Amino acid sequence: MKSSAFQYELPEDLSAALKLLDSNDMDILPLAGGQSLMPMMNFRLAQPDILVDLNKIDSLKNITIEADSVKIGSMVRYCELEQSEIIQKHFPLIIHVIPYIAHSAIRNRGTLGGSVSLADPAAEMPSILIALNASIELSSSKNTRLVNAEDFFKGIFETDKKSNELVTSINIPISSSPKKFGFYEVTRRHGDYAMAGAVVTSDEGQDSFNETRVILFAVSTKPMRLIKSEAALNGNNLNNQDAISTAIDAVNGNTFESDLHNDEATKETLAKVSLKRAIGGLNG
Amino acid sequence: MVNTKTITVTVNGEEYTNTVNVRKNLIDYLREDLGLTGSHVGCEHGVCGACTLDMNGQTVRSCLMLAVQADGMEITTIEGLPSDGIAEELKKSFAKKNALQCGYCTPGMLSSALEYLNNGGKANKEDIRRHISGNYCRCTGYQAIVEAIYDVAENGVSK
Numbered sequence: 001m002k003s004s005a006f007q008y009e010l011p012e013d014l015s016a017a018l019k020l021l022d023s024n025d026m027d028i029l030p031l032a033g034g035q036s037l038m039p040m041m042n043f044r045l046a047q048p049d050i051l052v053d054l055n056k057i058d059s060l061k062n063i064t065i066e067a068d069s070v071k072i073g074s075m076v077r078y079c080e081l082e083q084s085e086i087i088q089k090h091f092p093l094i095i096h097v098i099p100y101i102a103h104s105a106i107r108n109r110g111t112l113g114g115s116v117s118l119a120d121p122a123a124e125m126p127s128i129l130i131a132l133n134a135s136i137e138l139s140s141s142k143n144t145r146l147v148n149a150e151d152f153f154k155g156i157f158e159t160d161k162k163s164n165e166l167v168t169s170i171n172i173p174i175s176s177s178p179k180k181f182g183f184y185e186v187t188r189r190h191g192d193y194a195m196a197g198a199v200v201t202s203d204e205g206q207d208s209f210n211e212t213r214v215i216l217f218a219v220s221t222k223p224m225r226l227i228k229s230e231a232a233l234n235g236n237n238l239n240n241q242d243a244i245s246t247a248i249d250a251v252n253g254n255t256f257e258s259d260l261h262n263d264e265a266t267k268e269t270l271a272k273v274s275l276k277r278a279i280g281g282l283n284g
Numbered sequence: 285m286v287n288t289k290t291i292t293v294t295v296n297g298e299e300y301t302n303t304v305n306v307r308k309n310l311i312d313y314l315r316e317d318l319g320l321t322g323s324h325v326g327c328e329h330g331v332c333g334a335c336t337l338d339m340n341g342q343t344v345r346s347c348l349m350l351a352v353q354a355d356g357m358e359i360t361t362i363e364g365l366p367s368d369g370i371a372e373e374l375k376k377s378f379a380k381k382n383a384l385q386c387g388y389c390t391p392g393m394l395s396s397a398l399e400y401l402n403n404g405g406k407a408n409k410e411d412i413r414r415h416i417s418g419n420y421c422r423c424t425g426y427q428a429i430v431e432a433i434y435d436v437a438e439n440g441v442s443k
Contacts, residue, residue, distance in 0.1 A: 001328045005287060008306035008352060038348040039329035055353065079342065103418025104399060105336050105343040190417040
C-alpha cells in the first residue's frame with residue numbers, strides 16, 4: 001500500500017499555502033499531521049494531484065490568549081496541546097480528553113486543525129469543541145471568516161470549509177470552560193476510535209445543572225447535541241435521578257448511524273450507556 | 285511535475301543526503317535507501333505500531349510520514365539504540381522476561397517503551413499497558429512485555 005504519485009509543495013508561510021490552494025482546479029489537499037490523510041493516501045482513498053504540506057508554517061503553531069478567548073493555531077499538535085500551560089489552566093476538559101485520542105506516537109504528529117478539517121464522526125475533538133462553544137477560523141487568499149463549531153460540522157468528513165480555505169485556528173472563549181464535565185466513550189481497545197461516546201458540561205450553580213451541554217459522538221454522521229437532554233438537566237440537582245433518567249430517555253428518537261461493527265440499535269444503546277456514565281462521572 | 289526531492293536526514297548519528305521520490309514513506313526510505321531494515325513495515329496505515337521510531341526525541345509512525353518530511357530531522361531506529369543506560373536495560377529486560385517471540389513488533393515496542401521511561405513513566409502496569417496500546421504484538425499476549433517494562437521502571441539502571 002503506497003500512495004499514488006503527487007506533486008509535493010512545502011510553503012514557508014500561510015499566504016503561499018493559500019495561494020497554492022487557490023491556484024487551479026486540480027485536486028489539492030493540505031497535509032497537517034498526516035495521521036489520517038496518510039493512511040487514506042496509502043489506501044488510495046485520497047489521490048491528490050498536489051499535496052500542500054503545512055508543517056513549515058510557524059504562524060499556525062501558536063497558542064495565545066486574545067482578549068477573552070484562547071486561540072489555538074491549527075497546526076498545534078496534540079502533544080503540544082497537552083503540555084500547554086494555557087490549555088492546562090483554562091481548559092481541563094481538553095487535557096482530560098487528549099489521552100483518549102489514539103496513541104502517543106499519533107498524538108506526537110496529529111494536529112487539532114487536522115482533526116477539525118477531517119470531521120471524522122468518531123473523533124472526540126469536534127464534540128469537545130462544540131461543548132466549549134468554540135469557533136473555527138477559516139482563511140482563503142481572499143478573506144477570513146469565523147464559523148461556530150456547532151455549524152461547522154456538516155456530516156461524515158463534511159464541513160463548512162471550502163476547498164480553497166484552510167482551518168487556521170480554533171478559538172475558544174475562556175468563559176465557556178465548564179466548571180464540571182463528564183466524558184465517557186466505549187472503545188474496543190484504549191486509543192481506538194470510539195463506538196459511542198458522550199460529553200456533558202455544566203456551569204455548576206449550587207450543585208445543580210446549569211447551562212448544560214450534552215453532546216454524543218461516534219453514533220451519527222456528525223456530533224449530536226441533545227437540546228432535550230440539556231433542558232431536562234438544567235436547574236436540577238446534580239443527583240436528581242428523575243432528571244437524569246429523562247435526559248437519558250431523550251436519546252430515543254434521534255437518528256443513529258450504523259458502522260461496520262454496530263447497527264443503529266446498538267449505537268442507540270451505547271449512546272445511552274455513554275451518556276449515563278458521562279453524567280455519573282461529572283467532576284470539577 | 286517535480287516528483288523527487290533531495291533531503292538530508294541524521295539517522296543514528298550519521299548524516300545522509302539522498303534524492304527520494306516525494307511519495308516514498310519514511311519507513312521505506314530507511315529500509316530501502318539506507319538499508320536499515322530493523323524498523324518493520326506492518327500495516328502501513330498507522331494501526332500496528334511496528335514502524336514506530338524516534339524522531340527528534342518523540343515517537344512517530346514512520347509509515348505515516350513521507351521521507352521528505354524527515355528533511356533536517358534526527359532519527360533513531362532500533363539499530364541506533366545505545367548499548368548502555370536505560371535502552372540497554374530495556375533490551376536485557378525484554379530478553380530476560382521473554383518479551384518477544386517472533387520479534388516483529390519489538391523495534392516499535394522498544395521505541396514506545398523507551399519514550400514511556402524517558403518521560404518519567406512509573407512502575408504502574410495500567411499506565412504501561414495504556415502507553416503501549418498503540419503497538420500490536422501477536423505472540424506474547426503482552427504480559428511479558430508489560431513486566432519487562434515494569435521491571436526497568438521499578439529498578440532503573442543497574443550499576
